[in-house]
Amino acid sequence: MNKKLNKVLIVDDSAADIFIMKRVINRAEVTNEVIEKYGVQEALDYLSTKENNEYPNPNIIFLDINMPNKTGWDFLDEYEKLDMSMRADVIICMITTSKDPSERDRAKKFKIVGDFLLKPLTKEKIFEIIELNFSKKSLK
Numbered sequence: 001m002n003k004k005l006n007k008v009l010i011v012d013d014s015a016a017d018i019f020i021m022k023r024v025i026n027r028a029e030v031t032n033e034v035i036e037k038y039g040v041q042e043a044l045d046y047l048s049t050k051e052n053n054e055y056p057n058p059n060i061i062f063l064d065i066n067m068p069n070k071t072g073w074d075f076l077d078e079y080e081k082l083d084m085s086m087r088a089d090v091i092i093c094m095i096t097t098s099k100d101p102s103e104r105d106r107a108k109k110f111k112i113v114g115d116f117l118l119k120p121l122t123k124e125k126i127f128e129i130i131e132l133n134f135s136k137k138s139l140k
Contacts, residue, residue, distance in 0.1 A: 004029070005030055005134070006031070006032055007035060007056060007057070008059060009058035010022060011042075011043040012036075012062075012067070012095075021095075022036060024126070025121070031060075035056070043061075044078055044079070047082065055085055057086075060090070061091070063094055063095065065094055065095075065098060066096060079112065080112065091114035092112050093116070094107050096117075
């Protein structure tokens with residue numbers, strides 16, 4: 001891949017999981033910036049706040065499912081209500097340690113979910129997601 005993604009957002013409640021995912025993403029050298037948000041509300045606040053007169057619009061959101069207070073499912077419900085300018089052309093990848101097949105089925109009901117992954121995140125999986133979703137799109 002010649003050009004990099006502009007931004008990747010990680011939404012998780014575990015500092016250790018965020019550290020590992022961020023490290024894998026940085027080593028893959030596929031993005032200009034990795035943003036980390038601890039929990040659903042922090043992520044929604046970030047997405048709905050302008051930076052330099054623009055919403056952040058990450059290219060990919062890696063979203064944990066099982067978080068306290070609000071879950072990844074809660075995030076998806078709220079994300080779908082955001083104005084389209086806050087959502088842009090984003091791929092949401094659910095990422096979890098859960099092997100419950102009903103969660104994968106539930107994710108398929110959301111048109112905004114592009115993939116469902118088991119932790120840990122790998123460089124190969126990142127490359128696959130980018131190839132499937134961005135190979136024909138223009139990146140910054």
